[in-house]
Amino acid sequence: MPKTSSPAATVTGSADDIEAAFYEALQRGDIEALMGCWSDDDEVFCVHPGGPRLVGQVAIRAAFEQMFGNGAIHATPARVRKVESIASAVHNVLERIEVLTSEGPRHAFVLATNVYHKTPHGWRMVAHHASPGSAHAPDDANEFPQTLH
Template sequence: MSTKTKLRAATVGGTADDVEAAFYEALQLGDVDALMACWADEDEVFCVHPGGPRLVGTVAIRGAFEQMFAKGAIHATPARVRKVESLASAVHNVLERIEVLTAEGPRHAFVLATNVYHKTAEGWRMVAHHASPGTVQAPDEADEKPQVLH
């Protein structure tokens, strides 16, 4: 899918997968307008960044991303997506690989994120993004096996 197609997917419909691709592309480009096109225009949408407060509503979410993008784009690449989908909603749990530039060169951090999408009158849109710190090092293949708590 081309860049133009991915960004358009967030504005005219597409699937939850298309909107997710557009969201991560907007992060990498530092494009707040393209990123906000992925979000539903609803009062109760929310976003939680690692270690941050819960942001409710598109105004608060836009403000937070504008502050983040003022420092540069966010080089986040989603991997190991787990999905729960229905006709009108989709929940994606992803491992985000974040590239951080340091004096010693690029380093990678990992963030666990849950993205929730609803099918709205405008098409699929993000209604929640909740990210929390992941592992400090690259997770190994053992993380791929299902874990049972009880």
């Protein structure tokens, strides 16, 4: 499948800039802009809540195209935690998802980790892993243990 150019493919700047472009593309349902945020590396991967691991741009694009078939995804990142180095950045975010129901808009929360690498084309996403969250905003101090054991 040939790669297409998109406005997001020309996004320059930091991993933060690519993350902002990614979430803006989700909110617009813009597959070209969304895929422009991803590295063209064959090993990029994405995991949606409860879904399988998708490897490569073709699989990732197909999953987002299917999701966009139901409309844009109203996801807003919040409570970002970052680990950054010269050539990589890991962002753990709480995604606030707005879902329209017959009773009006409802919100759900998803925990996501976004990984960015500095590539020859600038910063690009190489991984997005989202886990099911809850129907309410978690209280960082109470809902997430500081240790796993």
